[in-house]
Amino acid sequence: xxxxxxxxxxESPRYMTDERVAIRDLARDFAMNxxxxxxxxxxxxxxxIPDSLKKAMSDVGFFGILIPEEHxxxxxxxxEYCLVAEELSxxxxxxxxxxxxxxxxxGGFTPExxxxxxxxxxxxxxxxxxxxxxxxxxxxxAGIACRATRRGDDWVVDGTKMWCTYADEADYIVLFARTDxxxxxxxxxxxxxxxxxxxxxxVFPDGISGTKVRTIGYFGWSTWELAFDNFHVxxxxxxxxxxxxxxxxxxxxEVGRAHTAARAIxxxxxxxxxxxxxxxxxxxxxxxxxxxxxxxxKIAMMAAExxxxxxxxxxxxxxxxxxxxxxxxxSMCKLVATEMAERVTSEAVQIHGGAGYTTxxxxxxxxRDARLTKIFEGTSEIQMRIISDEILGRSDVGP
Numbered sequence: 001x002x003x004x005x006x007x008x009x010x011e012s013p014r015y016m017t018d019e020r021v022a023i024r025d026l027a028r029d030f031a032m033n034x035x036x037x038x039x040x041x042x043x044x045x046x047x048x049i050p051d052s053l054k055k056a057m058s059d060v061g062f063f064g065i066l067i068p069e070e071h072x073x074x075x076x077x078x079x080e081y082c083l084v085a086e087e088l089s090x091x092x093x094x095x096x097x098x099x100x101x102x103x104x105x106x107g108g109f110t111p112e113x114x115x116x117x118x119x120x121x122x123x124x125x126x127x128x129x130x131x132x133x134x135x136x137x138x139x140x141x142a143g144i145a146c147r148a149t150r151r152g153d154d155w156v157v158d159g160t161k162m163w164c165t166y167a168d169e170a171d172y173i174v175l176f177a178r179t180d181x182x183x184x185x186x187x188x189x190x191x192x193x194x195x196x197x198x199x200x201x202x203v204f205p206d207g208i209s210g211t212k213v214r215t216i217g218y219f220g221w222s223t224w225e226l227a228f229d230n231f232h233v234x235x236x237x238x239x240x241x242x243x244x245x246x247x248x249x250x251x252x253x254e255v256g257r258a259h260t261a262a263r264a265i266x267x268x269x270x271x272x273x274x275x276x277x278x279x280x281x282x283x284x285x286x287x288x289x290x291x292x293x294x295x296x297x298k299i300a301m302m303a304a305e306x307x308x309x310x311x312x313x314x315x316x317x318x319x320x321x322x323x324x325x326x327x328x329x330x331s332m333c334k335l336v337a338t339e340m341a342e343r344v345t346s347e348a349v350q351i352h353g354g355a356g357y358t359t360x361x362x363x364x365x366x367x368r369d370a371r372l373t374k375i376f377e378g379t380s381e382i383q384m385r386i387i388s389d390e391i392l393g394r395s396d397v398g399p
Contacts, residue, residue, distance in 0.1 A: 072122040090266040146176070176245050261338065313337060339380060
């Protein structure tokens with residue numbers, strides 16, 4: 001009797017309500033039928049995510065998952081946000097990254113701004129970009145040097161920013177700059193402020209110029225180095241309190257790290273599913289690859305690691321939604337999921353053999369993009385520092 005393999009388990013009775021299953025299935029259908037064909041066409045030629053896909057995302061509510069219903073959103077939680085992110089990443093991680101350009105993009109708005117702007121965000125008409133990191137201030141966010149100087153009713157910004165993905169197409173940029181020139185060496189995070197810069201899609205305002213960063217992946221949109229030269233921003237555009245921008249920058253880290261974990265899991269799942277299909281179709285020595293035990297064991301380990309990361313992500317997302325502080329667990333989740341994604345996608349390339357090192361198969365895309373997840377939203381090394389400091393404490397000596 002021929003054994004029919006069971007379908008991989010994707011349900012988690014502890015977490016997955018009927019509503020969440022429906023959301024996941026909606027996102028899965030959208031990803032496989034609308035995103036994946038576009039990804040397969042555009043990623044190899046470094047094409048841009050089309051406006052038609054962004055419109056389709058807004059039509060199903062993806063830009064408003066975290067936005068309250070009274071502001072035109074779905075009023076759901078980080079759990080659902082991560083469910084959708086995993087499914088979209090299974091098709092193209094760049095589209096899952098686009099989710100974060102909506103959904104309030106970390107907050108910081110006043111109640112008046114929320115009432116005015118969040119309905120536009122939920123509708124996909126007001127999507128943002130972050131200008132936070134710098135060439136000498138990546139992991140060390142408190143070390144930013146871009147400066148804003150008060151002149152009358154304006155702040156005048158001078159300096160550069162790195163890794164500003166989607167800055168050209170965004171409707172606004174959240175800029176972080178040092179407004180207090182007297183940097184406190186003991187508490188360098190003080191004196192940083194945040195500004196909301198409205199802009200026209202497709203262009204930069206006068207006083208801002210951009211140079212594209214030549215990335216090896218994460219295609220579908222552009223990442224920019226921005227230069228601010230005597231750029232004037234109204235004082236009324238400041239987000240939050242003057243000098244307290246650092247706290248806004250780090251306030252969304254738990255959500256951002258859970259979202260990145262979800263994206264990593266989606267990439268790893270894509271690599272697993274593509275490998276399973278390849279092993280059934282490819283024959284060697286008169287047998288399908290699926291008959292060879294060492295390859296079967298690779299699939300077993302890949303599947304186990306993915307599910308372990310997913311369950312940790314479910315736990316962290318649940319904690320965030322219930323208001324429990326979980327910075328330690330969020331760092332663990334981000335570390336485990338992203339390190340796993342690089343291993344799993346690399347194994348997928350190996351399973352595909354020489355074919356995996358071509359652009360004819362999608363595993364090379366999953367591999368390239370998975371490598372990035374170990375860097376953004378805090379590198380693996382930063383996550384290990386956070387985790388070890390929580391466990392071991394820190395002395396007054398050392399970096």
